[in-house]
Amino acid sequence: MSGKKLIEVNGVSKSYGGVVANSNISLDVEDGKITGLIGPNGSGKTTLFNSIVGYHPIDEGSIKFEGEEISKLRVQQIARRGLLRTFQQTRIYGKMNCVDNMLISIPHRKHGFFDMFGTNGKADRDKAEHLLEFVGLYSKRYLPSGDLSFGQQKLLEFAMALMNEPKVLLLDEPTAGINPTLINGLIDRLKRANTDFGITLLVIEHNMRVIMNMADKVYCLAHGEMLSSGSPDVVQNDQRVIDAYLGAH
Amino acid sequence: MWDNLSILTTHAPVFNIQLLLDGILIGAVFALAAYGLALVWGVMNVKNLCQGEFVIMGGYFAWLMGKAGLHPILALPFAIVIMFGFGWVVYLTIIKRVLTKDMFTSLLTTFGLAIVIQQALNLAFGPEVQAVQSDFHTLSLFDGFVTVANIKFVSFVLCGLLAGAVVMFMKHSRMGQAIRATAQDARAARVMGIDTENVYAFTYSLNAAICGAAGVLISMIWVIQPFYGITHSIRSFVIVTAAGIGNLPGVIMAALGMGVAEQYVGFVMGAEFQQASVVVILLLVLIWRQMQMSKLRQVVQ
């Protein structure tokens, strides 16, 4: 793997009214790696995510994706460049069945005007079903996705993201709300998404065990500031990180 | 059109005062109806498209009072009480069932209700445009260039009193506090033992009563007709959209601005454009809101 930086966040600040959610945050996501983002509740992780994918304007700083400044672009434009996110509160198309959810998640970035009226070929269908199998939802593929349990919806959302063939996938707490017995399976799938599909991951996670197992590099936020960064071992043993977590509880 | 414009700019600039005064005096009544809409929108998330019909209903109370040989302003307490009751009935029979459903349901239901009320008024009172005579004197200013019927000042004062009463009620009464709590977080309010059903019913009825009062005033300073309600609804919608929900000073300012703008359009371009101007203002407000939101990378929803 090259050490190429896919996402470069430089000195980003964002505040809501008087509340500073992010202050002068810098972070890099390396191509082909799994990068973790941790921090106690309210430390500004999701705000940073939203800034990267374009859900709100940032106050200062720059965000680059493959060397291109994206902090002024719209959500769709960013998504079409291959930078995708999942939501903490899972979002899927509830009235459509799982297969349709998958089929509409094909990568749209290559689409011209008349592709709107194309039909999905066998290759797309096969891929959709493979991925549903991959996350273990194959047997429920014709159910309206809104009828699935929360954990299953989360898996579906993950599969939809894979269907989109993003370059980078930003996952907001992928294990929250998932049955603990399934977490190991999920970690395995996330890792395989990274190794087999070659998707770079940036993961927000509360579950320390998960993130320490997976990530190549970890960043820790607290009170909107970057507290510590480095390999999982370094961050795990950083006294400031331990204090931040203990202090927060 | 240019003739009228030149009257305002060169020939008789004093006439601007007439338009401004008319606009502000009538805008005050708009503010009343718009405040009612902001209330149901903010508290119950119901976009009440029969707002204007409630106003027109109120207007016919004044008209009936005038028919009975009494002064139409006496209709005010009747309109408030009866419309409050009417609002309660509408809530129990219809609105209650659409509260939990999606936005379009409440919009369409109240639109259906608007049609029913329009047509019922049409059957009962006929399609004629009515103006209720208040027999007040007319005030003449600037050598007769500016004339304002005293009833407009009376209505302005009554508007202020009614609005003040509602605001005091919302601030200090138990029900008012319950309404504000429910608006912030209905579930928390329920957990705290507030009967939100009751709060919703009361809010909707209060809105109907406010509209009824506004209708009585409108009928005396302007005209009413069974099918004029929809313009009032859209007007209220424009005002609330421009001002934002829960922003009383904003609602008042937007309503007065709306009144003035309509007077100007009506005078400069002709009365037939007055109704259309409401919609044009709506579009401008919506476009302005979009541009504002787009800076925040958001949409208007």
Add this chain to the structure above:
Amino acid sequence: MSWRARREGISGKPGPRHMGSVMNAERRNLISQGLLLAFGLIGPFLFPHYIQQITLLWIMVLFALTWDAMGGQMGYNSLGNIFFFGAGMYICAVTQIMVAGYDVGEYTSAFGAIHVDISDGQYFAGLFLGLAVAAVGCVFLAIILGRIFFGLRGPYFAIGTLGIALAAGELIGAWDWVGGGSGISLPLYPAEADFFPGSGDDESMFFYTLALIAAVATFLFYQWLYSTRFGLAVNAIRDDEEKAEGMGIHTLRYKTVAWASSAFFMAIAGGIHGNIIHFIEPLEVAFPTVTFGIFMVAMALLGGKGTLWGPVIGAILFHVIKEVTWTHLLGWQWIALGMIIIVNVVFFQQGILGWMKERWPEAFGVTVEGAPAQGSETGGGSN
């Protein structure tokens, strides 16, 4: 629902069970289409006295289908789609007058006193050119309005579009060039035209045929459109537009196409309807926001919004009930109409097809195969 504990290979083909219901659905679809088309073809001969009503029925079907493309399939509930009906009607009328060789301003200011003296060829050329210009013009209008309105969601979109339709009526009424509030009389159908020998009423048959073709074309167009990626995309926009944007779907494109297609067919319906009525004026005929404008919403909801057949069924039921009961209601019909809308929305929102889907989900392809996915950790095998 049967939970069959059978593991399936991931062959990429739908399971046989699902295949079966798809086949059934297709057969049902074909049979329904055949029946409807058969009625369309022989209807005017069976009920020659009701040809006007059946013509209107097809226009209603078209209304409901075009509204549903926006409101049902895409979740953009427009209360002002009738705008394109009126705009199409006026564009068509103006084109017809121009083709007939008259100056529009002079023609309209004569208030119908000009007796239009044109050849058959000119009449039909004007009519068809008018319909084409109306359709294309309304597509452009939809694209422009889409730029303004598609930044609005939910109630703002609904009220904004309602505003457009109301304002259009008012503004056209103040525009003397197109006759203002007193409207335009259209050129008369040529007396000697005889496309349907022996029918006795060639004009009614002619416009009936036009309306039938327009409705069938609308149906077939949307049937095709929903079967493409477009159908999935607009459904996705309906379910969660923010998510769709986040997935990179070109939402504005899809929304614009949906509205433009709706405008295209509405404009044609407007042109046809104007010529049936002969006389058009802005408030009652061209921009009837609280009648046709709200009918189309009611019909789509009654039949089941977001389905292909729902609006068709809704339109037929609504129109038949309306035509049968209307005259017996003695002035109370409009109140009854408002009541119907309220009852429909409050108590029967899912519509007929929506209700059937809840009742018999398997017939609509909602099935579960194999063991429940939760707890199945054997998801491997792919890649």
